[in-house]
Amino acid sequence: MLINPDPVVVENSYVKNYDQLYKESIENPEAFWEKIANELFWYKNWDKVLDWQYPYARWFVGGQTNIVANALDRHMNTPVADKVAMIWVPQDDGGVVTYTYKQLNEQVSKFANGLKSLGVKKGDKVMIYMPRVPEQFIAMLGCLKIGAVHSVVYSGFSATALKTRITDAAAKVLVCTNAYPYGKKTVPSLENVKEALKDNKSIEYVIVVERVKTGPVSDSLPPVLGDQRQAEKIASAQSGGPSSSTPVFITWQNLISKQSVQCPTEVMQSTDPAFILYTSGTTGTPKGVVHSHGGYQVGIYATLKWVFDIKPDDIFWCTADAGWITGHSYILYSPLINGITTFIYEGTPTYPDIEIWWKLIDQYKITKFYTAPTAVRSLMKFGEEPLKKYKLDSLKILGSVGEPINPEAWLWFYKYVGHEKCPIMDTWWQTETGMHMITPVPSVPLKPGSAFKPFFGVDADVVDEKGNKVPPNTQGYLIVRKPWPSMLMDVYNNSKRYHETYFEKIPNVYFSGDSAKIDEDGYYWIVGRNDDVIKVSGHRLGSAELESAFVSHPKVAEAAVIGKPDEIKGESIKAFIILKQGVTGDDVLKEELKQLVRKEIGPIATPDAIDFVDKLPKTRSGKIMRRVLKAQELGQPVGDTSTLDD
Numbered sequence: 001m002l003i004n005p006d007p008v009v010v011e012n013s014y015v016k017n018y019d020q021l022y023k024e025s026i027e028n029p030e031a032f033w034e035k036i037a038n039e040l041f042w043y044k045n046w047d048k049v050l051d052w053q054y055p056y057a058r059w060f061v062g063g064q065t066n067i068v069a070n071a072l073d074r075h076m077n078t079p080v081a082d083k084v085a086m087i088w089v090p091q092d093d094g095g096v097v098t099y100t101y102k103q104l105n106e107q108v109s110k111f112a113n114g115l116k117s118l119g120v121k122k123g124d125k126v127m128i129y130m131p132r133v134p135e136q137f138i139a140m141l142g143c144l145k146i147g148a149v150h151s152v153v154y155s156g157f158s159a160t161a162l163k164t165r166i167t168d169a170a171a172k173v174l175v176c177t178n179a180y181p182y183g184k185k186t187v188p189s190l191e192n193v194k195e196a197l198k199d200n201k202s203i204e205y206v207i208v209v210e211r212v213k214t215g216p217v218s219d220s221l222p223p224v225l226g227d228q229r230q231a232e233k234i235a236s237a238q239s240g241g242p243s244s245s246t247p248v249f250i251t252w253q254n255l256i257s258k259q260s261v262q263c264p265t266e267v268m269q270s271t272d273p274a275f276i277l278y279t280s281g282t283t284g285t286p287k288g289v290v291h292s293h294g295g296y297q298v299g300i301y302a303t304l305k306w307v308f309d310i311k312p313d314d315i316f317w318c319t320a321d322a323g324w325i326t327g328h329s330y331i332l333y334s335p336l337i338n339g340i341t342t343f344i345y346e347g348t349p350t351y352p353d354i355e356i357w358w359k360l361i362d363q364y365k366i367t368k369f370y371t372a373p374t375a376v377r378s379l380m381k382f383g384e385e386p387l388k389k390y391k392l393d394s395l396k397i398l399g400s401v402g403e404p405i406n407p408e409a410w411l412w413f414y415k416y417v418g419h420e421k422c423p424i425m426d427t428w429w430q431t432e433t434g435m436h437m438i439t440p441v442p443s444v445p446l447k448p449g450s451a452f453k454p455f456f457g458v459d460a461d462v463v464d465e466k467g468n469k470v471p472p473n474t475q476g477y478l479i480v481r482k483p484w485p486s487m488l489m490d491v492y493n494n495s496k497r498y499h500e501t502y503f504e505k506i507p508n509v510y511f512s513g514d515s516a517k518i519d520e521d522g523y524y525w526i527v528g529r530n531d532d533v534i535k536v537s538g539h540r541l542g543s544a545e546l547e548s549a550f551v552s553h554p555k556v557a558e559a560a561v562i563g564k565p566d567e568i569k570g571e572s573i574k575a576f577i578i579l580k581q582g583v584t585g586d587d588v589l590k591e592e593l594k595q596l597v598r599k600e601i602g603p604i605a606t607p608d609a610i611d612f613v614d615k616l617p618k619t620r621s622g623k624i625m626r627r628v629l630k631a632q633e634l635g636q637p638v639g640d641t642s643t644l645d646d
């Protein structure tokens with residue numbers, strides 16, 4: 001099935017001839033990206049567009065910039081300064097917050113000055129563990145402004161998950177909320193923070209946003225130091241004096257109230273790290289994916305602009321959370337670099353009711369709407385009646401990200417949300433890629449379920465294990481042959497994993513970890529992960545982390561987890577557990593194990609099913625063959641079992 005673009009969409013589109021521009025871009029990617037980089041602000045121009053010393057790519061080498069210089073500063077003496085940069089709608093009606101670019105710049109400066117007053121310097125790591133509140137975005141920008149490196153941890157992660165990440169990053173400051181509303185519940189997030197900080201040595205200050213003002217939760221805030229002691233502590237930190245091992249808690253309000261609205265933006269090298277974002281892999285602890293100031297901003301700027309045909313009056317709603325890369329690139333940084341209005345809704349798609357998204361689209365006249373297949377499927381199950389009350393006529397382009405979108409969900413989204421006028425941009429990319437990699441642009445014919453073809457300058461392919469291109473319609477490994485500007489710079493603290501994970505499986509190319517097919521028309525069809533990463537509602541969960549949560553239970557000897565297809569969530573978690581000798585498994589234990597994983601990782605990781613088994617399929621060297629378990633579970637052929645033990 002081929003869906004041709006609406007003529008109005010084509011007329012408004014920046015890119016009218018994909019094939020020609022792709023060809024040009026790929027013949028000389030450096031020239032292509034350099035032209036785009038020239039649309040942005042640099043304190044100093046680069047000496048070299050790309051320094052590619054396999055497997056490290058360094059973009060715009062010698063150039064000096066700062067993401068904040070492009071997201072905020074450069075708009076200040078233009079009409080964009082008075083335009084709305086951010087609209088934030090809290091989940092329970094009540095005060096909508098809007099910031100013009102100028103106002104946002106002032107808030108960011110105040111927070112940045114606040115960080116400085118705590119002794120935070122260029123290169124220091126700041127953890128951000130917050131739900132979708134304005135301060136989360138202000139904190140992110142505030143860090144980059146002074147050259148500090150932020151690491152955002154998804155608010156749905158547990159204390160244990162937070163602790164692992166704080167420790168790896170050796171962060172100095174943590175920004176969080178005391179608690180926050182989530183549907184009908186109030187999440188006492190500060191409890192998690194306190195637990196995560198037990199025995200922690202690196203965090204000196206915890207900055208607490210009081211999202212929930214009254215009630216038992218806010219009363220549980222650790223005593224905030226009085227002005228006097230706080231001043232002493234800060235003075236001692238600034239003079240390099242000994243910092244005590246227990247962190248000081250400061251409220252956001254206290255920190256910023258006396259700060260100036262002016263703060264110079266730190267001049268950064270293009271290749272300086274901007275942020276670290278942890279993501280799950282096949283083995284071990286999560287990997288800290290490091291992104292730069294220079295290359296990253298160029299990649300995200302261009303992709304949003306062309307994939308969503310960004311025009312000055314756009315109101316862009318990306319429904320992701322800033323705990324994931326989608327939120328970094330396309331809720332915050334790229335919309336601001338592009339000078340448009342970014343819209344943020346604090347709540348979920350089903351709270352206070354299942355019409356909230358459609359209501360907000362009409363009310364705020366959202367023009368571009370970017371969401372995840374899992375959300376589409378969960379709303380699709382209520383049918384199209386709820387949508388019929390809304391006009392949805394402000395919408396121009398829709399987007400999808402996070403997992404393959406099944407044609408049925410694609411068509412529903414297209415028909416009932418986009419009224420067959422809005423093309424759907426199914427964007428394939430990863431935490432590591434930073435920007436869209438395989439994606440349509442609005443002017444091309446679409447096939448529901450296909451992510452179209454590579455973005456300009458992206459040299460992607462589908463190959464066999466030796467790196468040879470596979471024939472059309474054949475499943476293979478999705479790889480990228482040449483670097484792109486917002487490619488990860490490294491795995492924080494662990495270059496060995498960078499090499500092993502991305503550059504050694506197939507020599508000379510970037511290994512994405514996904515399988516895909518390219519059809520006879522050159523359209524890419526993403527099949528899914530080829531490692532043991534599980535995608536639950538688009539969230540990436542590593543099998544190793546899940547399994548280690550299971551085996552932390554005293555009755556569990558061994559565990560293996562797989563992802564099973566799930567109609568709404570894409571995948572659900574199924575675990576196979578070997579119990580210790582003499583222990584018998586029952587429903588009570590199953591429930592206990594589910595709760596344990598919830599607590600160790602977070603609610604998104606709650607397993608759907610648990611089987612107690614006597615043995616697990618393993619290779620002769622003792623590695624669990626999850627692939628075999630999965631095939632057995634789904635009644636599919638198990639494939640090559642030559643390495644299977646017995």
Ligand code: WT7
Nearest residue numbers: 326401402403404426427428429430431526540
């Ligand atoms: C993995 C990356 C990219 C931001 C959100 C997820 C899967 C992502 C698509 C898509 C099919 C997709 C892949 C990829 N994925 N987008 N449009 N079609 N699969 O970032 O957590 O780093 O996950 O998400 O499996 O490897 P992430």
